[in-house]
Amino acid sequence: MSSLDLFIVLSFIAYALFSGFRSRSISSQNLDEYFLAGRSLKGWQAGISMAATQFAADTPLLVTGLIATSGIFALWRLWIYALAFLLMGFLLASSWRRAGVLTDAELTELRYSGPAAAFLRGIKAIYFGTIVNCTILAMVLLAATRLAEPFLKWNDWLPPDLYHPILNMVQWAQISFTLTAISDQTTWILSTNNLLSIGAIVFVTLLYSTTGGLRSVVATDIVQFGIAIIASGIFAWYVIQHVGGLDGLHQQLTDMYQPVGPANLTFTQLVAFTPSDAKYASFTLLLAYGFQWLFQMNADGTGYLAQRSMACRSNHDAKQAAVIFTVAQVVIRSLILIPLGLGLLLLFPPELGTINASYAAEREGTFVRGMAEFLPSGLRGFMLVGMLAALASTIDTHLNWGASYWTNDIYKRFICQQWLKRVPSDRSLVWIARGSNILILLMTLFIMPFLSSIQMAWNISLLLGSGIGTILILRWIWWRLNAWGELASIATSLVLAPILLLQPSETEEAVRLLIMAVASTAVGILISLLTKPECPQHLEEFYRRTLPPGFWGPVAEQCNRLPSTSLATLRSSLLTTLITAFSLYCILIGLGSFLVQSPSPTWVPWPTSWIPCLLLTGFGLVPVWSYLAFQKTDREHSNTDHP
Numbered sequence: 001m002s003s004l005d006l007f008i009v010l011s012f013i014a015y016a017l018f019s020g021f022r023s024r025s026i027s028s029q030n031l032d033e034y035f036l037a038g039r040s041l042k043g044w045q046a047g048i049s050m051a052a053t054q055f056a057a058d059t060p061l062l063v064t065g066l067i068a069t070s071g072i073f074a075l076w077r078l079w080i081y082a083l084a085f086l087l088m089g090f091l092l093a094s095s096w097r098r099a100g101v102l103t104d105a106e107l108t109e110l111r112y113s114g115p116a117a118a119f120l121r122g123i124k125a126i127y128f129g130t131i132v133n134c135t136i137l138a139m140v141l142l143a144a145t146r147l148a149e150p151f152l153k154w155n156d157w158l159p160p161d162l163y164h165p166i167l168n169m170v171q172w173a174q175i176s177f178t179l180t181a182i183s184d185q186t187t188w189i190l191s192t193n194n195l196l197s198i199g200a201i202v203f204v205t206l207l208y209s210t211t212g213g214l215r216s217v218v219a220t221d222i223v224q225f226g227i228a229i230i231a232s233g234i235f236a237w238y239v240i241q242h243v244g245g246l247d248g249l250h251q252q253l254t255d256m257y258q259p260v261g262p263a264n265l266t267f268t269q270l271v272a273f274t275p276s277d278a279k280y281a282s283f284t285l286l287l288a289y290g291f292q293w294l295f296q297m298n299a300d301g302t303g304y305l306a307q308r309s310m311a312c313r314s315n316h317d318a319k320q321a322a323v324i325f326t327v328a329q330v331v332i333r334s335l336i337l338i339p340l341g342l343g344l345l346l347l348f349p350p351e352l353g354t355i356n357a358s359y360a361a362e363r364e365g366t367f368v369r370g371m372a373e374f375l376p377s378g379l380r381g382f383m384l385v386g387m388l389a390a391l392a393s394t395i396d397t398h399l400n401w402g403a404s405y406w407t408n409d410i411y412k413r414f415i416c417q418q419w420l421k422r423v424p425s426d427r428s429l430v431w432i433a434r435g436s437n438i439l440i441l442l443m444t445l446f447i448m449p450f451l452s453s454i455q456m457a458w459n460i461s462l463l464l465g466s467g468i469g470t471i472l473i474l475r476w477i478w479w480r481l482n483a484w485g486e487l488a489s490i491a492t493s494l495v496l497a498p499i500l501l502l503q504p505s506e507t508e509e510a511v512r513l514l515i516m517a518v519a520s521t522a523v524g525i526l527i528s529l530l531t532k533p534e535c536p537q538h539l540e541e542f543y544r545r546t547l548p549p550g551f552w553g554p555v556a557e558q559c560n561r562l563p564s565t566s567l568a569t570l571r572s573s574l575l576t577t578l579i580t581a582f583s584l585y586c587i588l589i590g591l592g593s594f595l596v597q598s599p600s601p602t603w604v605p606w607p608t609s610w611i612p613c614l615l616l617t618g619f620g621l622v623p624v625w626s627y628l629a630f631q632k633t634d635r636e637h638s639n640t641d642h643p
Contacts, residue, residue: 008381012227012389016208019219023212029411030426034213034433035102035404036311040593041218043317046308047217047324049397050596052225053304056394058143060232060337060387062366067341068350068363069263071270072598073278074424075334076289079588082330082581084293088301089322090580091573092476094315095546096306097158104302105129105409110545111475112483113538118418120483120490121409129405129491132297134440134449138246138447140391141198144366148197150372158196167192175449195622201443209396210434214311217396224389225328231386232336234379239343239370243458249339250597252346262350263359271342271598273589288510292466299469304401319629323580329564331588339595344370353591403436411436463500466513467493467520474525477550477570479539485528492520549573572628580625586618 027034041049066074101107105128108121155163170177171188177198178190208216243249257267268277275281288295298305312318348366350359371383411432416424424432471489474481496519500512533539536558542548543555549570553563590611592598600610 006383009050009377009388012385013204013247015223015312016204016220018207019212019216021208021211023215023219027211027213028427028430029213031102031404031408031429031433033215034430035400036307037218039216039311040313041308041311043312043320044324045218045222046312046317046321048225048328049221049393050305050308050321050325050327051333052221052228052390052393053397055225055228055333055390056140056143058140058394058419059333059370059390061143061146061367061518063334063337064341064344064367065360065364067270067338068345068366069360071265071272071276072338072596073269073272073275073279073281073497075338077292079330079334079377079585080289080293081296081298082293082326083577083585084296084299084301085215085305085322085326085329086577086580087299087573088305088309089319089325090576091549091570092300093309093318093322095313095476095548096301096309097312097315098546099310100545101310102408104306104406105619106413108483108486111534111542112486113535114483116483116487118413120487122414123487123490125405125409127494128297128303129402129409130440130443133398133402134444134447137402137440137444140398141202141444141448143551144201144391145194145197146234146368147384147391148201149178149190149194150368151384152193152197152200154193154196155390163192166196172193177448178315183210184251184281198445201388202395205392205395206437207442209399210437213430213433214307217393217400218311220389220396221393224393227382228386228390228393229328229332229336232333232340233478234301234497235371235383236336236340236343238375238379239347240339241362242374243343243346246339246550246595248598249346253342256346256349268599269473271596273593274600274601276601276603277599282510284514285510288513291517292513294469294473295466295513296469297466297472300472302472304397307404309399316630323629326580326584331591334588335591335595338592341367342596347374359468366432367513399437399440402434402440406440407433463497463513463516466516467496470517470521471524477547477552478551479543479555480533481524482528482531482534484531485524485526488527489524492523496520576625576628580629583618583621583625586614586621588618590618 018091019482032038058480063075063078066077096107099107101110103125104122105121108124109117112120128516155167155571167188170192176187176191176349177185177194190492208220212219240246240249243252253270254267256262257270259269260266265279269279272278275286293299297303300306301309308321309318312321344366347370350363371380375383407429412429416422447602468486468489471481471486475486496516500516534557539555540558543552543559543561548564549566552566556566593600593614594611600607604610
């Protein structure tokens with residue numbers, strides 16, 4: 001790393017620390033200020049913050065690996081989440097805000113009643129806030145080691161008297177923090193370097209996120225996302241120019257994959273956006289892709305997505321955040337990373353043949369190799385800052401989100417209110433929140449050595465969350481679901497996960513996601529129907545407070561409201577979600593196909609009109625869904641626009 005690269009990195013660190021300490025005073029007042037920024041975020045701020053969180057350092061590596069192993073079509077596993085993002089904004093964001101809760105676990109006792117609700121709240125705080133959250137964080141930190149390894153060489157920088165004791169400790173503990181295994185001694189040196197790199201990155205992130213709370217997180221996220229997008233765009237341009245431009249990219253990939261290239265893919269299979277030409281497009285896989293947005297723990301926004309919605313200043317801002325988030329996450333980011341991932345296949349040609357166990361990890365690593373070996377000084381430092389910024393934006397959000405469970409749903413609700421029978425002060429809660437960040441981080445570091453690749457970690461996190469997604473949607477739209485049903489769904493997920501994780505191949509990955517989702521959902525619905533409904537008075541209070549959409553007929557009648565109102569909200573929101581998603585997908589596929597010269601699907605009768613039709617349809621629908629999402633619904637629900 002040159003002195004210019006180092007200066008760029010240190011400048012970013014200084015800005016992040018300034019943002020944290022600037023917000024320290026107001027964020028220390030209470031949990032609402034600390035975790036929800038006083039519910040004052042503008043729509044664009046919340047949307048960019050969510051996009052920054054999902055643009056983690058692991059994302060470019062994951063995309064690079066997916067393209068190399070399965071082709072562009074595999075990215076639908078990421079793109080399909082647009083449905084969940086938009087549904088959260090158009091259907092559920094207003095109800096989340098009206099609930100007035102601090103975390104989604106707290107919503108449990110608002111939606112359900114009795115001891116089962118309290119027990120479920122504690123379970124969710126542990127399951128989501130600890131198990132799932134730490135697994136995702138471990139994946140992010142694993143990507144951090146891949147990013148830092150070629151650049152941060154602590155063994156060359158630190159004096160031996162300081163470095164060797166840390167090296168000996170890592171070697172004594174036999175904990176490997178690297179996927180590069182050249183020799184035993186090299187493994188421990190790289191592991192020590194990576195441990196020190198993670199420590200430095202996390203230390204800076206902890207400083208600004210724990211002092212400034214969500215305000216500092218969002219303030220840094222906005223800058224971090226801008227840096228990450230610009231840096232990735234410059235990196236993509238540099239790689240494409242190096243391989244001869246877009247025409248050169250197309251020609252060389254055609255030659256490499258003619259007739260069959262690495263991972264047994266043809267050129268058409270590599271660049272296919274639709275299932276008609278994709279290699280891995282079995283009915284089971286398509287079914288899993290199609291419902292993956294529903295079979296995941298963020299299906300209703302649960303987690304930091306709902307946190308950003310609840311932190312918005314109005315329902316209009318919450319919907320705006322969902323749209324900005326989806327456009328940035330699904331369209332803009334993908335149009336940068338797709339040609340970049342294809343270009344890296346040419347810069348670092350893979351071997352011909354089938355995929356082995358280490359192939360995905362090796363291809364993921366080419367993203368960092370490209371940064372280290374092909375970018376000049378200055379640009380390399382800017383790109384490194386972009387990836388560190390993306391990493392920090394994910395770490396700070398997950399630490400903040402996990403700490404909200406520990407503070408609000410474990411310490412405040414159970415330790416103080418139920419066990420100690422006292423009300424904790426606002427100041428003490430903020431300090432508990434800050435301390436929780438450190439404990440979450442320590443558990444994450446324990447999980448890290450057990451992950452062999454980012455794809456593996458991602459698949460584990462998907463599986464852990466897939467059993468609960470449908471149930472989380474049902475609790476909003478169906479009055480009959482009760483706490484026992486949701487508990488049964490979580491229990492089923494925990495029992496099935498270790499069993500299903502034994503099957504590693506891609507097809508089996510789709511099968512196990514479907515098995516987990518169907519089994520957990522069926523058990524949750526069945527247990528709800530076999531047990532008593534929630535207390536009518538409790539359901540009525542929840543309905544009046546949140547005005548949930550969907551099937552709330554008996555409860556709505558008791559509240560002197562027409563049941564058709566909730567159903568109409570559900571229908572109009574689903575229609576808006578589908579139109580918006582279809583529009584954005586048309587734009588993505590049209591522009592993406594143009595960039596990489598992807599052939600039109602086999603079922604298209606007029607191949608030359610494929611891209612123009614996509615773009616005309618996509619952009620032509622923008623005024624339609626803009627009217628449905630904002631002008632029409634804002635007028636219809638202006639009398640209920642309150643948190």
